[in-house]
Amino acid sequence: MKQFPAAQIRNVALIGHQESGKTMLAESLLYTAGAIPRLGRIEDKNTTMDYDSEEVARGISIHSGVAHLESAGHKINLIDTPGYEDFVGDVLLGLDVVEGALVCLRADAGVEVGTDRVWGFLQDRGMPALFVANRMDKEHANYDNCLNLLHEHFGTGVHALQVPIGAGDKFRGVVDLVDMKAYEFERDGKGAAKPIDIPADLKDKATALRKELMESAAESDEKLMEKYLETESLSEDEFRTGLAAGVRSAQIFPVLCASASHNMGAALVLDSIVRLLPGADTGKCVTVDGKEIKNDPSGAPLAYVFKNVSDLHVGDMLCVRVFHGALAPGSDVYNTSRNHAERLGGLFVLEGKNRQDADKLHAGDIGALVKLKSTKVRDTLADKASGTVIKPTELPRPSINSAILPVAKGDDEKMGAGLHRIMDEDPTFEVTPTAETHQTIIAGQGELHLDIIVHRLKERFGVSVTLEKPRIPYRETIRRAAEAQGRHKKQTGGRGQFGDVWLKIEPSARGKHFEFVDGVVGGSVPNKFIPAVEKGVVSTMEMGVIAGYPMVDVKATIYDGSYHTVDSSEQAFKTAGSLAFKAAVEKAGPVLLEPIVVLKVKVPDEYMGDVMGDLSGRRGKIQGTENQGRFALISASVPMAELYKYSTHLRSMTQGRGSHTREFSHYEEVPREIAEKIIAEHKAQVAAEHK
Numbered sequence: 001m002k003q004f005p006a007a008q009i010r011n012v013a014l015i016g017h018q019e020s021g022k023t024m025l026a027e028s029l030l031y032t033a034g035a036i037p038r039l040g041r042i043e044d045k046n047t048t049m050d051y052d053s054e055e056v057a058r059g060i061s062i063h064s065g066v067a068h069l070e071s072a073g074h075k076i077n078l079i080d081t082p083g084y085e086d087f088v089g090d091v092l093l094g095l096d097v098v099e100g101a102l103v104c105l106r107a108d109a110g111v112e113v114g115t116d117r118v119w120g121f122l123q124d125r126g127m128p129a130l131f132v133a134n135r136m137d138k139e140h141a142n143y144d145n146c147l148n149l150l151h152e153h154f155g156t157g158v159h160a161l162q163v164p165i166g167a168g169d170k171f172r173g174v175v176d177l178v179d180m181k182a183y184e185f186e187r188d189g190k191g192a193a194k195p196i197d198i199p200a201d202l203k204d205k206a207t208a209l210r211k212e213l214m215e216s217a218a219e220s221d222e223k224l225m226e227k228y229l230e231t232e233s234l235s236e237d238e239f240r241t242g243l244a245a246g247v248r249s250a251q252i253f254p255v256l257c258a259s260a261s262h263n264m265g266a267a268l269v270l271d272s273i274v275r276l277l278p279g280a281d282t283g284k285c286v287t288v289d290g291k292e293i294k295n296d297p298s299g300a301p302l303a304y305v306f307k308n309v310s311d312l313h314v315g316d317m318l319c320v321r322v323f324h325g326a327l328a329p330g331s332d333v334y335n336t337s338r339n340h341a342e343r344l345g346g347l348f349v350l351e352g353k354n355r356q357d358a359d360k361l362h363a364g365d366i367g368a369l370v371k372l373k374s375t376k377v378r379d380t381l382a383d384k385a386s387g388t389v390i391k392p393t394e395l396p397r398p399s400i401n402s403a404i405l406p407v408a409k410g411d412d413e414k415m416g417a418g419l420h421r422i423m424d425e426d427p428t429f430e431v432t433p434t435a436e437t438h439q440t441i442i443a444g445q446g447e448l449h450l451d452i453i454v455h456r457l458k459e460r461f462g463v464s465v466t467l468e469k470p471r472i473p474y475r476e477t478i479r480r481a482a483e484a485q486g487r488h489k490k491q492t493g494g495r496g497q498f499g500d501v502w503l504k505i506e507p508s509a510r511g512k513h514f515e516f517v518d519g520v521v522g523g524s525v526p527n528k529f530i531p532a533v534e535k536g537v538v539s540t541m542e543m544g545v546i547a548g549y550p551m552v553d554v555k556a557t558i559y560d561g562s563y564h565t566v567d568s569s570e571q572a573f574k575t576a577g578s579l580a581f582k583a584a585v586e587k588a589g590p591v592l593l594e595p596i597v598v599l600k601v602k603v604p605d606e607y608m609g610d611v612m613g614d615l616s617g618r619r620g621k622i623q624g625t626e627n628q629g630r631f632a633l634i635s636a637s638v639p640m641a642e643l644y645k646y647s648t649h650l651r652s653m654t655q656g657r658g659s660h661t662r663e664f665s666h667y668e669e670v671p672r673e674i675a676e677k678i679i680a681e682h683k684a685q686v687a688a689e690h691k
Helices: 022-032 053-058 085-095 113-125 143-154 200-218 222-231 236-248 266-276 412-425 447-461 527-543 570-587 605-617 646-653 672-689
Strands: 009-016 065-071 074-080 100-106 129-134 158-160 162-165 173-176 181-185 193-196 253-257 286-288 291-293 302-311 315-324 332-335 340-343 347-351 354-357 366-370 380-382 400-406 430-434 439-444 465-468 475-478 482-490 497-507 514-518 554-562 590-604 621-628 631-639 659-669
Touching: 009 022, 009 085, 009 113, 009 266, 022 065, 022 074, 022 100, 022 129, 022 266, 053 447, 065 266, 065 347, 065 366, 074 266, 085 113, 085 302, 085 447, 100 113, 100 266, 113 143, 129 143, 129 266, 143 158, 143 253, 158 200, 162 200, 162 253, 200 222, 200 236, 222 236, 236 253, 236 266, 253 266, 302 412, 315 347, 400 412, 400 447, 400 646, 412 430, 412 439, 412 447, 439 447, 447 465, 475 497, 482 570, 497 527, 497 570, 514 527, 527 554, 527 570, 554 570, 590 605, 590 672, 605 621, 605 631, 605 646, 646 659
Parallel strands: 009 074, 009 100, 100 129, 129 253, 158 253, 514 554
Antiparallel strands: 065 074, 162 173, 173 181, 181 193, 286 291, 302 315, 302 380, 315 366, 332 340, 332 380, 347 354, 347 366, 400 439, 400 465, 430 439, 475 590, 482 497, 497 554, 590 631, 590 659, 621 631
C-alpha cells in the first residue's frame, strides 16, 4: 500500500443533518477519485459507507463509515457520520480524529436542526470546515437561501466559494469565485467538469461575491491586508494563500454546491479539500496534561481508538488515528488507558466494509487493527514508558431508558452477553441491572437507538427481546417516631420458638439510610440475640412495608423484650424484630419517596414557554433559565416517574431542536393521591400472587 507523509493526508468528517446526502456525497467523492468502480445509491442499497443490514434496510446511516481515496497526489480519509441525533456519539468520535469537516446541507432546506448541532461541535473544537449545499438538483433548491440562512445562523465568516448555474432539474454547473471560471458538469455521471464561459446573468453576482470572499481572505494575513487596502485586489496565488489560511484558522467557511446523487460537483469538492483544509501534519494535535503532541512520524507510537467495526471473518476491527510514530503488524504497544500490553495483528485501511492490508500506519493516517485482546473504543495505544493517555471525548449521557427482557426463558445469559458486547462497541449505550426492581435497564440516545439495539440482539446474537417501561425505584420512610412490640411464640410439639422485643423507630437524616441502636438494659434480651433482631429489621426494610419498596432513613432502637431459656433462638428473635418493626411503621406515618432528577433542557427561544409549561405539567419545578445565543437553557427538578420517553416528546414539541440531559438529584415525598394509587396497586398484586 502506498504511504503518504502527513502533509499529504487530509482527514475529513462528513457531518450534517439527517438525509442531507452525506453518504451519497462520500460515494460521489470515492467514485470520482477512482477509489470504487461504480457509483452506489441509497435507493439501490449498495453504497460503500452504509453496509450494515439495518442501514441498508432503513436507508439511513447508523454508524460512521470509514474510507480513503487519492486525489491530486494526496490521500483523503473520509469519515461519513450519521445525521440522526440518536447516533451523535459516532459524530463526536469521528471529529476527534480529523483536521476538518464537510458540512452537508440540503439545498432545498438550508440550515436545519442537525446543521445547528454539528456547528456547535465545530465551534467547540475550533475546527475548519467547508459547507456543501447538496441536492442542488432537487425541486425548490435555493442556494441564495442557503447562504442567507448560514449567515444568519453562523455569522459573516461564511462565504460563497461557488455560484451555481441553474437549480433543480436545470442545475448544470458552477462558477468558481477564486479563478473566476465557470464549469459545466458532464451528464455521464463520471463527475467530470468542463470549462465554459461565465453566463452573462451571473457575472455581476459572481463579481460581488468574489469581492467579499477576497476581502475576507486578505484579513487572514497582515501583508495581504495591506496590499488589498491599497489596490482592492489580490493575485490569484495571493487569493488562494489567504483563503487557505482563513479556512485553516477556522475564520472562513466556504460554501460549495453539488448534486451527489448525479455525481455533479465532486471533483471541485475534492480540489477544495486538498487546497483548503489542513494537512495531518499541521492540523490535529493532541493535548496531554497541558502539553501539545504534534503529529510526528518518528519516535514512539501514539494512537487513539475511535470506532469498533465487527467483521464476520476477522472479528473486531478497531479504527485508529495515529498521532505519533507508526504502527506495524506484529509490533508491541501498550494500552495506557487500561494498563495492559497488546500485540498488533493485521493492519488495514478501510473502504466501508472492504479492507486492504497495510504494512504500516504512519502519524497522521487512519486505519484499522485486529486481534487486540482488551482494547476498547476511546482507548490510547502508546509506548509504556511514556504513560501517555489521550483524554477521551466527553459523550452525551443517555436521554432515554427502557427495561429489557428476553422473549424466551433461559435467554437471560445470552441477552446479557450480547448487550455487553454492544456496549463495548457503542460507548453512548448503557446497560444497568437493577436488583431492587429486578429489571435490566438499557439506556441510549433515543427510541431509534434502542430499536437498533433490539434488532442487533436478534440478528447478531439470536436473542429476541421486548422492551417495557422501567419500574421506578421508589423508597419508603417514616414521618415520626413510634414504638411497638414484636412477639413471636410458637409451640410445635417439640422445642418451641419464642422471641419478644420492643422497638422504637424514628426518622433519621435524609441519606443516613439506617441506624440500629442497642438500648437494652438489665439483660431482658440477651446480647447474643440482638444481632438477630437487627437482621429481622434490615430484611423487613429491604422488602418494604407499605408498597414493597426498600425503607430508608430510619433509626431503630431495641430497648426491651423478654426471652425463654429453652425456646428462644436467633430465628425467633429475627422474626420478632421484623414484627415489631412492621407494627411500629404503621404508627410512624409511613410515606413513599420518589427519585427526583435535575433536568437541563436546551431549546430555541421560541419554544421556551411551551417547554416550561410542559415541565410544570410533569410536576417539575423550574430552577432557572439562561440564554445561550439563540437557545434557552432551562433547569428544572422533575420526578423520574414523569420522564419516560421524554426525549421523544421534547423532539416532537420542538420540531427536533430540543435536547436535554438528566442527572439524579435526591428523593422527595410522593404526593398523597399518587402514593395511594401506588400502594393500592401493590396490594392488588400481592393479593393476586397469593390466590
